[in-house]
Amino acid sequence: DAKTTQPPSMDCAEGRAANLPCNHSTISGNEYVYWYRQIHSQGPQYIIHGLKNNETNEMASLIITEDRKSSTLILPHATLRDTAVYYCIASFYSGNTGKLIFGQGTTLQVKP
Amino acid sequence: IAGITQAPTSQILAAGRRMTLRCTQDMRHNAMYWYRQDLGLGLRLIHYSNTAGTTGKGEVPDGYSVSRANTDDFPLTLASAVPSQTSVYFCASSDDRASGYTFGSGTRLTVV
Numbered sequence: 627d628a629k630t631t632q633p634p635s636m637d638c639a640e641g642r643a644a645n646l647p648c649n650h651s652t653i654s655g656n657e658y659v660y661w662y663r664q665i666h667s668q669g670p671q672y673i674i675h676g677l678k679n680n681e682t683n684e685m686a687s688l689i690i691t692e693d694r695k696s697s698t699l700i701l702p703h704a705t706l707r708d709t710a711v712y713y714c715i716a717s718f719y720s721g722n723t724g725k726l727i728f729g730q731g732t733t734l735q736v737k738p
Numbered sequence: 739i740a741g742i743t744q745a746p747t748s749q750i751l752a753a754g755r756r757m758t759l760r761c762t763q764d765m766r767h768n769a770m771y772w773y774r775q776d777l778g779l780g781l782r783l784i785h786y787s788n789t790a791g792t793t794g795k796g797e798v799p800d801g802y803s804v805s806r807a808n809t810d811d812f813p814l815t816l817a818s819a820v821p822s823q824t825s826v827y828f829c830a831s832s833d834d835r836a837s838g839y840t841f842g843s844g845t846r847l848t849v850v
Contacts, residue, residue: 728780
């Protein structure tokens with residue numbers, strides 16, 4: 627699995643967009659980019675994933691560069707409840723045999 | 739039961755004792771995983787199972803064993819607990835539609 631690099635921490639004002647970057651320069655062609663978040667000591671929560679096209683769901687948008695070496699998770703209107711550790715993970719997904727290897731993540735602090 | 743259930747929620751265990759952490763899912767997911775998370779760190783994969791009857795080693799398997807007798811249950815056993823196994827343990831599952839992992843709420847284990 628490709629290694630990912632994220633900034634250790636970021637701040638965002640409530641109501642503004644939070645843009646969380648992730649570098650995965652060694653990603654291979656069939657590795658997906660996954661994003662999870664962990665609030666306090668709860669279990670991680672799936673946010674979104676993509677292969678090469680940009681993706682959007684009810685929680686966030688995922689922008690993947692054309693060369694796939696980096697991506698950005700966008701929370702369009704951050705709230706205080708979005709304060710969490712955000713993990714970017716590059717992983718193969720072949721049927722149900724994908725294994726997610728977590729890094730240190732980015733601690734996002736949303737401030738009023 | 740909805741999703742993943744882990745038991746116990748927390749446990750204080752004497753060193754040298756045997757302990758089994760329970761994990762049950764009701765989503766009929768084929769793949770299941772065990773992670774540990776130490777204070778202030780990311781999650782590390784202990785063991786995984788792609789389908790009932792099969793298991794595999796993750797990043798930190800030493801001192802732990804798992805079994806997968808059926809689709810729903812994936813217990814994690816510490817044969818002889820040591821203080822370095824003090825951690826929060828998360829169980830997760832995934833299906834074959836690349837929709838992300840579902841995590842349990844975790845078991846907080848303290849080995850003294």
